[in-house]
Amino acid sequence: MKIKSLEIKGFAALAPMAGVADRAMREICMKHGAAFCVGELTSSRGITLGDKKSASLLYCGEKERPVASQIFGNDPEIMADAAKKTLEYRPDFIDINMGCPAPKVAGNGGGSALMKNPDLAESIVRAVVKAVNLPVTVKMRTGWDGEHINAPELAERCEAAGAAAITVHGRTRMQMYAPGIDYETIARVKRAVNIPVIANGDVKDGESARYMYSATGCDFLMIGRAAQGNPFVFEEINAALSGREYRRPTLEQRFEALFEQVSLMQKYKGEHIAMLESRKHTAWYLGGICGAAKLRRECGEITCFSDIRRICQKALEQNADM
Numbered sequence: 001m002k003i004k005s006l007e008i009k010g011f012a013a014l015a016p017m018a019g020v021a022d023r024a025m026r027e028i029c030m031k032h033g034a035a036f037c038v039g040e041l042t043s044s045r046g047i048t049l050g051d052k053k054s055a056s057l058l059y060c061g062e063k064e065r066p067v068a069s070q071i072f073g074n075d076p077e078i079m080a081d082a083a084k085k086t087l088e089y090r091p092d093f094i095d096i097n098m099g100c101p102a103p104k105v106a107g108n109g110g111g112s113a114l115m116k117n118p119d120l121a122e123s124i125v126r127a128v129v130k131a132v133n134l135p136v137t138v139k140m141r142t143g144w145d146g147e148h149i150n151a152p153e154l155a156e157r158c159e160a161a162g163a164a165a166i167t168v169h170g171r172t173r174m175q176m177y178a179p180g181i182d183y184e185t186i187a188r189v190k191r192a193v194n195i196p197v198i199a200n201g202d203v204k205d206g207e208s209a210r211y212m213y214s215a216t217g218c219d220f221l222m223i224g225r226a227a228q229g230n231p232f233v234f235e236e237i238n239a240a241l242s243g244r245e246y247r248r249p250t251l252e253q254r255f256e257a258l259f260e261q262v263s264l265m266q267k268y269k270g271e272h273i274a275m276l277e278s279r280k281h282t283a284w285y286l287g288g289i290c291g292a293a294k295l296r297r298e299c300g301e302i303t304c305f306s307d308i309r310r311i312c313q314k315a316l317e318q319n320a321d322m
Helices: 023-031 044-048 052-058 076-089 111-116 118-131 151-160 183-192 206-216 233-242 251-269 271-285 292-299 305-318
Strands: 012-014 067-072 093-098 136-143 165-172 197-200 220-223
Touching (some): 012 023, 012 233, 023 251, 044 067, 044 076, 076 093, 076 118, 093 118, 111 118, 111 136, 118 136, 118 151, 136 151, 136 183, 151 165, 183 197, 197 206, 206 233, 220 233, 251 271, 251 305, 271 292, 271 305, 292 305
Parallel strands (some): 012 220, 093 136, 136 165, 165 197, 197 220
């Protein structure tokens, strides 16, 4: 797949998940086969005001390339200015968020709320495209609610404004993250535009990846929650779509990836923040094993790296046959 002149190799990318897909997780997922990744959602207003947190969210490391910076907002001029400022961090492309359902984003007219205002959405894309010399992509949902499914029409307008690719999460804003995916609307988006369409939502393994491709005709996939505690999902999808055999990682290999990820979190964020945030990541890595519920409760008490190793050792002893 090409996003303008940017060559993307592979089949699936890591989705931008605020508070989850940080630099450490992005690097681990790229190591295990993600084709590209997108940085955490960043406020355009915060960027233009020089907010320190926004700056940290925009950092692009060499081990996570190709990588996009994702920005959100509801003002074309501020979005354009923010896009210019992101160039300092050398992203490979810029992604405009029109899909975030969070009240603090959509409630202020950004994210998925832009789907209710196609004129404004188009103006934002046009302003950002004009402001930077990088490819600009857009991530959206199928619509605001079931009565307003307008992703195909909005995708056409984004393409006309200069967008280089469209990612569609197959749910409306009101559906949040459940129930199932609207494959037909993603397929309609694919038929409506001539730029690449990236499908997002409920792809969790090789089988669901094959189905998403066949059901929608999409050009690429984006993986979100399925990568939490499982960076190996990209290896599985790559194998399935390349016709290669896939061997699932052992429990020891899963925990090695966790240790590496947490070590990177410590390096980039410091021990205190890393340990607090490692609680959820450790719990995710425990998914699907015997005794996971009790071990997850222990994750809430992690204060140091040795706590993580102790929990993982318990998991290995309780799942010796895995």
